[in-house]
Amino acid sequence: FLPKKKKPRDCLINLKIQKENPKVVNEIDIEDLRSTNVCYCRCWRSKTFPVCDKSHIKHNELTGDNVGPLILKKKIL
Numbered sequence: 001f002l003p004k005k006k007k008p009r010d011c012l013i014n015l016k017i018q019k020e021n022p023k024v025v026n027e028i029d030i031e032d033l034r035s036t037n038v039c040y041c042r043c044w045r046s047k048t049f050p051v052c053d054k055s056h057i058k059h060n061e062l063t064g065d066n067v068g069p070l071i072l073k074k075k076i077l
């Protein structure tokens with residue numbers, strides 16, 4: 001028994017963010033971080049991409065996935 005062959009759309013991670021670009025790349029200068037904690041989206045479902053808006057919670061509930069944000073922490077010296 002072979003699994004059903006997936007259509008290309010079934011394999012997409014990014015469903016709607018900057019689809020006009022051949023590759024989505026975000027560059028952030030660490031020096032520009034204003035708050036001590038900034039969360040960046042890794043689930044590709046955030047409406048404020050590349051910043052996490054907690055959409056990963058709904059995505060995980062619906063799909064059984066376990067994705068979450070990348071959290072950058074700034075040390076206060």
Ligand code: FES
Binds near residue numbers: 045068069
């Ligand atoms: Fe994508 Fe939080 S919304 S990781």
